[in-house]
Amino acid sequence: MMNTLVENLTALASNEGVNSTPIEGVHIYKASTSTGRVPLCYSQGIIIVAQGQKQIFFDQQTYRYNPDNYLVLTVPLPAECETTVEDGKPLLSLMIDLNMSILNELVRVFDEHGLTSNTTSVQTKGLFVSECNASLSCTVERLSASLRSPLECDIIGKGLIREIFYHVLSGPQAKPLYELVSHNTHLSKMERVLKHLHNNFEGQLDIEHLANMANMSSSTFHRNFKQVTATSPIQYVKKIRLTRAKELLQDHGLKVKQAAARVGYESPTQFSREFTRYFGQSPSECGRLSLS
Secondary structure (H helix, E strand, C coil), rough: CHHHHCCCHHHHCCCEEECCCCCCCCEEEECCCCEEEEEEEEEEEEEEEEEEEEEECCCCEEECCCCCEEEEEEECEEEEECCCCCCCEEEEEEECCCCCHHHHHHHHHHHHCCHHHHHHHHEEEEEEEEEHHHHHHHHHHHHHHCCCCCCHHHHHHHHHHHHHHHHHHCCCCCCHHHHHCCCCCHHHHHHHHHHHHCCCCCCCCCHHHHHHHHCCHHHHHHHHHHHHHCCCCCHHHHHHHHHHHHHHHHHHCCCCCHHHCCCCCCCCCHHHHHHHHCCCCEEEEEHHHCCC
């Protein structure tokens, strides 16, 4: 079954990196070479690997995902990632953005059937890895086949996305997804805050405003923020700014001072220092690599 999935994703992933598909919120990632441990920012979503292996280093733990399991990110998270390409075969993965309307609908139905409590209680973090069983693998393969046909995408694509969410919600590690769609859990409150930070990372960080947004005291807010993201609000925003700056340098050709100002740094010197410490190369080196 997985060989068919590899075949479909290979046909759809013509470029290195992220490839779009006919379905909004569904992408295919391709990497032809292994990479060491590098920082990046993950978006909310489900990542299913067809070929190769990835490792996320988060909160002093290592999360491995490969064709035997999948990764779920309940919130956008800065982390470090390592990519392993085996036997010269490129890493191929299917990335599906979290669709909150589908999740809300399915959780409501699960609750009506008394199934919500069947999930395993775990410490709330912003990600988890779970086994990719036969039912989920079959649905993923059907989705990958539909992506090769605009007609099938229009007719059955969205239904297959819904079915994938159903299988993920049925998994033993899915409790954070139930918490995510509830309005009064710590994770749902943190998700609203993190989305706000991603949309407003250039401005001044106002902890009191963020704590009020989460309806928490400042001390409770800091504690829950670190539990979900494994970092402080200040460090979280810094990682978002630096990651966005790297994109501006590599993909848009901005100069170092321009990129620094765009992401909210008043001092180019401080920006260069923190960028070099985080990525292991200076902003100017990063810009030159994008031109080579």
